[in-house]
Amino acid sequence: MAAKEDKQSNSKQLVDAVVRAMEIMDCFSLQETEFSLNQLCEQTGMYKSRIHRLCGTLIATGYLVKTSRSNYRLGPKLMVLGKAYEKTNSLKSIAEPLMRQLSLSTGLSSALFVLDGMKCICMAREVGTTRLVYAINEGEYMELTPTAAGRVLLAYADESFVEKVLEQAEYKKFTEKTIVSVDTIRQELIEIRKRGFAFNMEGREEGVAAIAAPIFDFEKNVQAAVAIVGPVHLFNKEEYEQRLLPPLQDSAGEISRLMGTF
Numbered sequence: 001m002a003a004k005e006d007k008q009s010n011s012k013q014l015v016d017a018v019v020r021a022m023e024i025m026d027c028f029s030l031q032e033t034e035f036s037l038n039q040l041c042e043q044t045g046m047y048k049s050r051i052h053r054l055c056g057t058l059i060a061t062g063y064l065v066k067t068s069r070s071n072y073r074l075g076p077k078l079m080v081l082g083k084a085y086e087k088t089n090s091l092k093s094i095a096e097p098l099m100r101q102l103s104l105s106t107g108l109s110s111a112l113f114v115l116d117g118m119k120c121i122c123m124a125r126e127v128g129t130t131r132l133v134y135a136i137n138e139g140e141y142m143e144l145t146p147t148a149a150g151r152v153l154l155a156y157a158d159e160s161f162v163e164k165v166l167e168q169a170e171y172k173k174f175t176e177k178t179i180v181s182v183d184t185i186r187q188e189l190i191e192i193r194k195r196g197f198a199f200n201m202e203g204r205e206e207g208v209a210a211i212a213a214p215i216f217d218f219e220k221n222v223q224a225a226v227a228i229v230g231p232v233h234l235f236n237k238e239e240y241e242q243r244l245l246p247p248l249q250d251s252a253g254e255i256s257r258l259m260g261t262f
Helices: 002-009 016-025 037-043 048-060 077-090 092-107 148-155 160-170 182-195 237-258
Strands: 062-067 072-074 108-114 120-128 198-201 209-214 222-230
Touching: 016 037, 016 048, 016 198, 048 062, 048 148, 092 108, 092 120, 092 222, 092 237, 120 148, 148 182, 148 198, 148 209, 148 222, 160 182, 209 237, 222 237
Parallel strands: none
Antiparallel strands: 062 072, 108 120, 108 222, 198 209, 209 222
16 A cells, blocks of 8 residues: 555656756747857756756757757757647637637737746737737737736636736836736736726737637636737727627637537
């Protein structure tokens, strides 16, 4: 019996070398695509010798490559895994056709966001038909508190996570309309749960507005947020209430239904 318990306990333990290798991989993003050995040491807090050994293994297996300047970049193996993930990720495959329809009906860009750590990441996006296109790339990270999608994800998250985010957020003033008051954000999260959507008017970028709605899974947990984004002049009260909000909520509801919510 004791041997069985030990086996179960060990199965839950993390393998240190794998964790450290993943810490190296997590340093890379769309904004930071290349690192030197010293920079990786600063990012991870690991010694050069360990970084060197781990990177050597990751290079040998195709997950990293070395540049001509002896810096490190992500390797081609990740593209294979990324494509496999896209193909098997039910949320993305379900949401994309509905987002395409949403963008066509509203003329605005739409984007699908999920939580990733203390930020949200764009999993999918569709470009609108208006002349002014809001550009956001798949894989791009956004802050939680100044964005409509981020606040939706926060509004339905566990209270402990919300408190952690509110305590550690930088509250950068992106525009004059960026909300940086913790009390105001707390009240906004309550209002989002009451009305079922978040509205953001130039809080992240001047001239840009967005509305976002939650996507629920079969356990009634919020797995993602879908948003429509566009020029602020298209988001006056009458416009977004009558022309933009209904199709957004219909799309979010249909995605939720296909994810198993009844």
